[in-house]
Structures are given as C-alpha cells and as structure tokens.
Amino acid sequence: MAMKLYDTRRSGNAWKVRLLAGFLGIPLQRETLSIDRGDLRSPAFLAVAPMGQVPVLAVDDGTHLGESMAILYLLAQGSAWWPGDAASQARVLAWLSFEQERHMKPLAQLRLHLALHRDRDPASEEFVRFAHEARQSLRILEAQLSRQGAGGWVATANAPSIADVALYPYTRLAPMGGIELAAYPAISAWLARIEQLPGYQPLFPGAPEKNFSTSESA
Ligand SMILES: N[C@@H](CCC(=O)N[C@@H](CS)C(=O)NCC(=O)O)C(=O)O
Incomplete structure (x- = not known):
C-alpha cells in the first residue's frame, strides 16, 4: 500500500x-x-504532527515523521540518493543543514509574501534583508556547483543525492520572490539537469508550466 x-x-x-x-x-x-482552512491547527493533524507543519509521512510501522530532511533520509535508504560512505554522507548532511539554516527561509518568505499572499512591501527592511540573504545563499550554491564541475551535483560527484532534492524546490521557485536566476549559470544548468532525471515531478502533477502559478491557494 x-x-x-x-x-x-x-x-x-x-x-x-x-x-x-x-x-x-x-x-x-x-x-x-x-493552511487557509486551518487544517494544520486541527487536533487530528496535530496528533500526527506535533510541529504543526507539513510535510509529514505516515511510516509503515504506524508512526508519523515530520521534517523534510528526516523524510528524505528515510526514503533514500538503500538507494544512491544517500551515498554509502561516511565522508560523502557528512557532505550531504552539511548541505542539508545549509538548506534549512540559510536557504529555505528567505526564499520561502519572499515567495509566500510577495507572490502568493502579496501582503508585504518588498522595500520593507525585513524583505530587503530576506532578498539579501536569499542572494547570498544562491551565491554560495552557485560557487559550490561551479566547483563540482559541469556534471557534478551539490554534495556528490557522480550521482545526485538528497542534498540536490532538498535544495531544488526553493531555488526553482526563487523568481516568484523577485530573485532572477539568470545571474547564476551553474544553478540554472543544475536545475535543468534535475528536471531531466527520470521520475521528475513538477509542483503540480503533470503540469510543469504551473510551477510558478499564483492562481490557486496553498
Ligand atoms: N523545517 C521544516 C519546515 C516545514 C515548513 O515550513 N512547512 C510549511 C509549508 S512549506 C508549513 O507547514 N507552514 C505552515 C505553518 O508553519 O503553520 C521542513 O523542512 O519540513
């Protein structure tokens, strides 16, 4: 099942x-x-998701697991997406940590409030700071991908890992928050390579052109 x-x-x-x-x-x-309907605050959801956020995976043993990094780790076990040696695993963990600590928040806030809710001023101190942090994070990612070379991945050389998966969504959606990706050629090539991998899923199933759509509620 x-x-x-x-x-x-x-x-x-x-x-x-x-x-x-x-x-x-x-x-x-x-x-x-x-979120708008309040589903994430319902007692039924909080019973399986004490942190009150998605994603949450119902695991085969009957428990529930939150936090995207933890879920990626679990699903990737036994596959090449979680490399076999400790040094490579440590490098993947370093980039997962970077995603959570420095990448996701500014990019997610810019997209949520400037494109989806349209409830904040991009010139406000807070949103100028988010834009600055987002560009700084993209510069770090761009430099890493350049170092890895034309066919390389974020944390690994020959095959993609869960670090690539973790960094993909908010990087791909950055233009929604006003951050254009043309200035980051290594990132742009890497995004295209991820999208060519067998099994790639756009944000809206079967509709890659809708990745940036703002017409439907979250
Ligand atoms: N660190 C968490 C962040 C999860 C997160 O921010 N989820 C958002 C949706 S993308 C959410 O549930 N927001 C609703 C809320 O925080 O109330 C992860 O990586 O899974």
Whole structure:
C-alpha cells in the first residue's frame, strides 16, 4: 500500500518528498491539507504532527515523521540518493543543514509574501534583508556547483543525492520572490539537469508550466 504524505498544494518542503519519491518510483498517497482552512491547527493533524507543519509521512510501522530532511533520509535508504560512505554522507548532511539554516527561509518568505499572499512591501527592511540573504545563499550554491564541475551535483560527484532534492524546490521557485536566476549559470544548468532525471515531478502533477502559478491557494 502507498505511504501517506500530508502536504499542501504549494508546499516546497513537501515537494522535496514528492520529488524524491518520484525519482525512486515510490508511490505516495497525498493527503492535501489547506493552511487557509486551518487544517494544520486541527487536533487530528496535530496528533500526527506535533510541529504543526507539513510535510509529514505516515511510516509503515504506524508512526508519523515530520521534517523534510528526516523524510528524505528515510526514503533514500538503500538507494544512491544517500551515498554509502561516511565522508560523502557528512557532505550531504552539511548541505542539508545549509538548506534549512540559510536557504529555505528567505526564499520561502519572499515567495509566500510577495507572490502568493502579496501582503508585504518588498522595500520593507525585513524583505530587503530576506532578498539579501536569499542572494547570498544562491551565491554560495552557485560557487559550490561551479566547483563540482559541469556534471557534478551539490554534495556528490557522480550521482545526485538528497542534498540536490532538498535544495531544488526553493531555488526553482526563487523568481516568484523577485530573485532572477539568470545571474547564476551553474544553478540554472543544475536545475535543468534535475528536471531531466527520470521520475521528475513538477509542483503540480503533470503540469510543469504551473510551477510558478499564483492562481490557486496553498
Ligand atoms: N523545517 C521544516 C519546515 C516545514 C515548513 O515550513 N512547512 C510549511 C509549508 S512549506 C508549513 O507547514 N507552514 C505552515 C505553518 O508553519 O503553520 C521542513 O523542512 O519540513
């Protein structure tokens, strides 16, 4: 039976899980919640998700697992997406940590408030700071991908890892928050290579052209 993934239609963090499941050929049954409807504050959801956020995966042993990094780690076990040697694993962990600490938040905030909710001023101190942090994070990623060379991946040389999956969604969606990617050629080539991998899943199933759509609620 397919594992159940609690997500929202537009969650970039849940997209990471759906991407990896697609690459691995793991079927997922989506339970798609709505932030606007208050689903993430319902007692039923909080019973399986103490952190009150998506993604959450219902694991085969009857437990539930939150946090995208933890879910990617679990799903990738036994596959090339989680490399076999400790030094490579440590490098993957370093980039997962970077994604959570420096990459995801500014890019997610810019997309959420400037493109989806349209409720903040891009010239406000807070959003100028997010834009600065987002560009800094993209410069670090660009430099790393340049170092890795034309066919390289974020943390590994010959095959992609869960670090690539983790960094893909909020990088791909950066233009929604006003961060154009043309200035980052290594990132642009890497995004295209990920999108060519067998099993790639766009944000909206079967509709890659809708990745940047703002017409439907989260
Ligand atoms: N560190 C978490 C962040 C998860 C997260 O921010 N989820 C967002 C959706 S993309 C969410 O549930 N937001 C609703 C809320 O925080 O109330 C992860 O990587 O899974």
